[in-house]
Amino acid sequence: MRKKVRSIGVLHLAATLAFCGIAFATAAQPRGPQPPRTARAAAQADLTGTWVAQITEDWRWRMITPPKGDYASVPLNAAGRQLADRWDAAADVAAGEQCRAFGAGGVMRLPTRVKISWADDETLKLTTDAGEQTRLFHFDRKVPADAAPSWQGRSTAEWTGAPPPNPFGPPVVAPVQEASSARRAAAGASPAGGPGGAAAPMPHGGLKVVTTDLRAGYLRKNGVPYSEQAVVTEYYDRLTLFGNDYLQVVTVVTDPTYLTTPFVVSNQFKRERDDSKWHATPCATEPPLGKFQPPVFVQ
Amino acid sequence: MTALRRVALCATASAALVATANAQTDFVGDWDQAGGGIFGFQEEFLDRGGGPDLGDFVGLPINDAVRYKASLYSPSWLTVPEHTCLPHPATYAYRSPGGLSVVKEYDAATQKVVAYRFYGTYGLARTVWMDGRAHPSANARHTYEGFSTGRWEGNKLVVETSHLKAGFLRRNGVAHSDRAQMTEYFLRHDEYLTVVTAVDDPVYLDEPFVRSTDFRVNAQANAHLSQFGGFVNGGDTEGFGASDVFFKCAPADEVALPRGAVPSFMPGANHDLDMFAKRHSVPLEAALGGSATMYPEYAPRIRELHDGATARSSPAVAPPRAAVPPPTADAGVSSLHVGGQVWLVSAGGRNVAVQIGPEGVLVVNPGTQQIADAVLAEIRKLAGDKRIHVIIDTNDDPAHIGGNAKLAAGPAPFAQRAAIIAHENSSLRLAGAGVPDRDAPTDTFFRGTRELYFNDEPIEIIHIPAATSDGDVLVFFRKSDVVVAGDVIQDLTYPVIRLKDGGSVNGTIAALNRILDITIAAWRAEGGTMVIPNQGRIYDEGDVAEYRDMLTIVRDRVQDAIKKGLTLEQVRAAALARDYDGRYGAAAGPASASAFIETLYRSLNAGAAAR
Numbered sequence: 001m002r003k004k005v006r007s008i009g010v011l012h013l014a015a016t017l018a019f020c021g022i023a024f025a026t027a028a029q030p031r032g033p034q035p036p037r038t039a040r041a042a043a044q045a046d047l048t049g050t051w052v053a054q055i056t057e058d059w060r061w062r063m064i065t066p067p068k069g070d071y072a073s074v075p076l077n078a079a080g081r082q083l084a085d086r087w088d089a090a091a092d093v094a095a096g097e098q099c100r101a102f103g104a105g106g107v108m109r110l111p112t113r114v115k116i117s118w119a120d121d122e123t124l125k126l127t128t129d130a131g132e133q134t135r136l137f138h139f140d141r142k143v144p145a146d147a148a149p150s151w152q153g154r155s156t157a158e159w160t161g162a163p164p165p166n167p168f169g170p171p172v173v174a175p176v177q178e179a180s181s182a183r184r185a186a187a188g189a190s191p192a193g194g195p196g197g198a199a200a201p202m203p204h205g206g207l208k209v210v211t212t213d214l215r216a217g218y219l220r221k222n223g224v225p226y227s228e229q230a231v232v233t234e235y236y237d238r239l240t241l242f243g244n245d246y247l248q249v250v251t252v253v254t255d256p257t258y259l260t261t262p263f264v265v266s267n268q269f270k271r272e273r274d275d276s277k278w279h280a281t282p283c284a285t286e287p288p289l290g291k292f293q294p295p296v297f298v299q
Numbered sequence: 300m301t302a303l304r305r306v307a308l309c310a311t312a313s314a315a316l317v318a319t320a321n322a323q324t325d326f327v328g329d330w331d332q333a334g335g336g337i338f339g340f341q342e343e344f345l346d347r348g349g350g351p352d353l354g355d356f357v358g359l360p361i362n363d364a365v366r367y368k369a370s371l372y373s374p375s376w377l378t379v380p381e382h383t384c385l386p387h388p389a390t391y392a393y394r395s396p397g398g399l400s401v402v403k404e405y406d407a408a409t410q411k412v413v414a415y416r417f418y419g420t421y422g423l424a425r426t427v428w429m430d431g432r433a434h435p436s437a438n439a440r441h442t443y444e445g446f447s448t449g450r451w452e453g454n455k456l457v458v459e460t461s462h463l464k465a466g467f468l469r470r471n472g473v474a475h476s477d478r479a480q481m482t483e484y485f486l487r488h489d490e491y492l493t494v495v496t497a498v499d500d501p502v503y504l505d506e507p508f509v510r511s512t513d514f515r516v517n518a519q520a521n522a523h524l525s526q527f528g529g530f531v532n533g534g535d536t537e538g539f540g541a542s543d544v545f546f547k548c549a550p551a552d553e554v555a556l557p558r559g560a561v562p563s564f565m566p567g568a569n570h571d572l573d574m575f576a577k578r579h580s581v582p583l584e585a586a587l588g589g590s591a592t593m594y595p596e597y598a599p600r601i602r603e604l605h606d607g608a609t610a611r612s613s614p615a616v617a618p619p620r621a622a623v624p625p626p627t628a629d630a631g632v633s634s635l636h637v638g639g640q641v642w643l644v645s646a647g648g649r650n651v652a653v654q655i656g657p658e659g660v661l662v663v664n665p666g667t668q669q670i671a672d673a674v675l676a677e678i679r680k681l682a683g684d685k686r687i688h689v690i691i692d693t694n695d696d697p698a699h700i701g702g703n704a705k706l707a708a709g710p711a712p713f714a715q716r717a718a719i720i721a722h723e724n725s726s727l728r729l730a731g732a733g734v735p736d737r738d739a740p741t742d743t744f745f746r747g748t749r750e751l752y753f754n755d756e757p758i759e760i761i762h763i764p765a766a767t768s769d770g771d772v773l774v775f776f777r778k779s780d781v782v783v784a785g786d787v788i789q790d791l792t793y794p795v796i797r798l799k800d801g802g803s804v805n806g807t808i809a810a811l812n813r814i815l816d817i818t819i820a821a822w823r824a825e826g827g828t829m830v831i832p833n834q835g836r837i838y839d840e841g842d843v844a845e846y847r848d849m850l851t852i853v854r855d856r857v858q859d860a861i862k863k864g865l866t867l868e869q870v871r872a873a874a875l876a877r878d879y880d881g882r883y884g885a886a887a888g889p890a891s892a893s894a895f896i897e898t899l900y901r902s903l904n905a906g907a908a909a910r
Binding site for chain 2: 044052053054055056057058059060063064072073074075111112113129130160161203204205206208233235237239241242244246248250252261262263264265266267268270277279286288289290291293
């Protein structure tokens with residue numbers, strides 16, 4: 001038995017030596033100067049295009065403005081509840097703060113369309129038609145000059161889900177071939193992932209975005225607060241469901257000021273064929289339809 | 300760099316990379332709700348916790364058929380004995396309270412991952428096969444968890460599920476049919492697991508319904524699972540799910556419901572349909588859902604409807620899905636093992652039940668003359684040269700008896716014909732129709748039950764008076780625990796009730812309830828006794844109950860309409876079965892939606908006249 005184990009060990013060592021020898025030999029071969037790959041070239045998912053939110057969950061907290069005091073399922077602490085109970089939409093407007101519900105902590109939860117494109121090789125841009133917000137996801141982690149707190153804060157991005165990089169050779173994942181829906185439509189093809197669409201090969205990774213330096217805003221339109229201390233972590237993935245192309249966004253909001261635990265929600269966006277339904281509207285909050293009535297359960 | 304250093308660096312780098320990859324994608328382990336614990340819902344709080352209001356269909360891409368069905372849903376439906384142990388179907392299970400536990404199963408020989416198994420929430424334990432196996436045939440039975448296969452798409456696990464039973468999307472009557480399919484993505488992000496669930500149902504949805512559920516790593520492994528029914532650790536000593544009864548469940552009479560009663564509101568009688576709309580000041584149109592209510596452009600319409608102004612914007616209604624043709628039975632020949640000694644042979648869209656044992660072969664409903672050779676060939680595959688000794692016809696339908704002569708003829712050199720058993724009423728009608736002797740029953744009975752003992756198995760042949768005809772019988776294989784339902788269950792369509800041959804809707808419902816008296820579910824309203832319909836897939840108690848519910852609910856509506864004095868044309872115009880027509884309405888003929896309603900109307904009116 002011991003002899004057998006020893007044999008396996010010798011074989012394993014030999015295989016490792018052979019693999020490493022090949023790898024280092026490859027690495028040692030003279031190569032030309034390799035420019036650093038840009039975030040765009042290293043993309044693990046093509047998120048570009050126009051997407052529309054499908055409000056299939058939390059409808060009455062998202063599609064309409066909920067009544068004041070309706071913060072069910074948001075892990076607010078006492079200070080957060082007190083602030084939510086004092087919400088005054090008119091006061092927000094008077095103070096020029098009508099975009100509080102459109103900050104990074106809440107905007108992806110709203111009934112909105114989003115458009116994602118590359119601002120440059122290191123920056124993804126996401127715009128919304130609801131509230132006309134622009135978010136910039138920086139892969140190079142350079143702090144913008146105007147780093148003051150803002151509705152959309154400062155977002156750093158990284159690709160996730162890539163296969164382990166090969167330190168000894170060329171990249172193991174082919175770069176994403178830019179194929180925005182507009183270009184595909186111009187070419188007569190249906191959107192990526194759609195039936196019959198000639199979609200470009202897409203790596204199946206995702207995007208992680210961490211946003212800080214936020215102005216205080218709302219998780220829901222009825223004044224459910226997050227503070228300037230909040231950190232918004234988001235995960236973006238592309239999915240294909242019954243032949244349709246979807247963008248899945250998981251949002252985790254942590255806030256030591258108003259939340260007892262992270263607030264976790266996930267949202268679905270369906271790819272739009274074109275921008276014909278894009279309807280840019282400034283930040284605005286409709287008054288609630290009625291007063292909050294706590295649910296009554298039959299015991 | 301020395302060779303040793305190279306090797307060490309290489310090994311370290313490889314180990315680190317493998318660890319990183321696993322940490323990104325692996326979701327084996329125990330998970331809490333995203334907000335912690337078993338009730339830590341941070342989305343759909345009411346729906347997932349205390350339960351949704353009646354009439355809360357917002358954000359669901361439902362069509363008119365299921366809106367009608369859900370608007371007449373009564374929560375008392377859950378008190379029907381066959382429903383008291385219903386599990387949450389896989390399409391809803393992860394919305395329930397409770398933790399989630401995921402384990403991998405390996406093949407001992409190859410040490411490859413064969414499957415993921417999911418435990419927890421209110422759902423049944425679920426298996427996702429990862430070994431590349433195909434989904435079962437169309438005639439295989441359906442379950443609440445469905446049949447699932449998985450594949451990796453990068454770091455995402457994609458799961459495709461078929462063979463689902465009829466279930467629900469929201470716990471207030473918003474149903475999906477047994478033709479629903481489901482695609483899921485399991486996404487691991489740091490300490491979070493997100494399960495994206497997409498359900499598509501040609502019967503009840505205008506477009507796929509997509510939602511997602513978030514979980515967080517449970518560092519106190521299994522603590523919350525054990526709180527929820529003890530299927531992991533044998534149960535807690537107190538509280539919710541204090542014993543394994545919570546998960547195993549046993550049907551019970553919760554209220555004094557008459558046998559066979561299926562609670563459901565009559566059209567127009569659900570005065571709580573606006574419960575959600577009133578409570579949240581939401582316009583009723585919005586509350587009743589539909590694709591349009593999912594999209595941003597619907598928001599202005601909500602305000603307009605609420606304010607009572609003439610709505611300027613038209614709802615961006617998604618074009619309704621084109622009518623889905625009813626599935627046609629597979630015209631090919633195939634066989635499936637059903638239970639014990641009983642097999643299902645399907646040929647030409649008909650189901651033939653075959654019992655095979657040491658004494659030989661017994662066949663129930665040989666089918667038409669046209670498929671007799673194919674059926675015989677399939678039986679030979681299963682039974683070799685064992686002789687067919689007994690044939691049972693569940694009634695006199697030519698689609699059952701056409702193959703009698705062919706299958707009854709014994710092979711040379713025996714040339715001894717099989718006995719052909721049927722109820723006397725069927726035999727008399729066949730004789731009256733001039734059916735040749737070679738196709739006619741040789742052995743009839745008059746009493747309620749005929750008993751047989753064949754292949755070391757007791758067999759009951761149970762006459763149901765005035766079901767689809769006056770000669771219908773059920774065949775119950777006691778040891779194999781299989782019931783052959785004959786024409787009482789068609790699966791693919793409404794039942795064809797032959798009024799002129801002594802059939803009646805109430806008798807057909809009585810037959811379905813008789814089957815339910817026989818069947819015993821093995822686990823949470825599924826499994827256990829198997830039932831073979833005249834066509835389509837294998838049923839169990841849950842499926843029979845669904846079919847019985849359909850017939851009973853529509854019968855009650857037609858009866859209510861008759862009491863109100865509606866004429867047949869008025870009843871037809873009211874489309875009282877429109878929530879079931881997409882599932883059971885045949886394109887034409889006696890099982891079409893129109894013919895079905897007419898049959899019910901005439902059957903119930905005849906009953907009234909007789910009284």
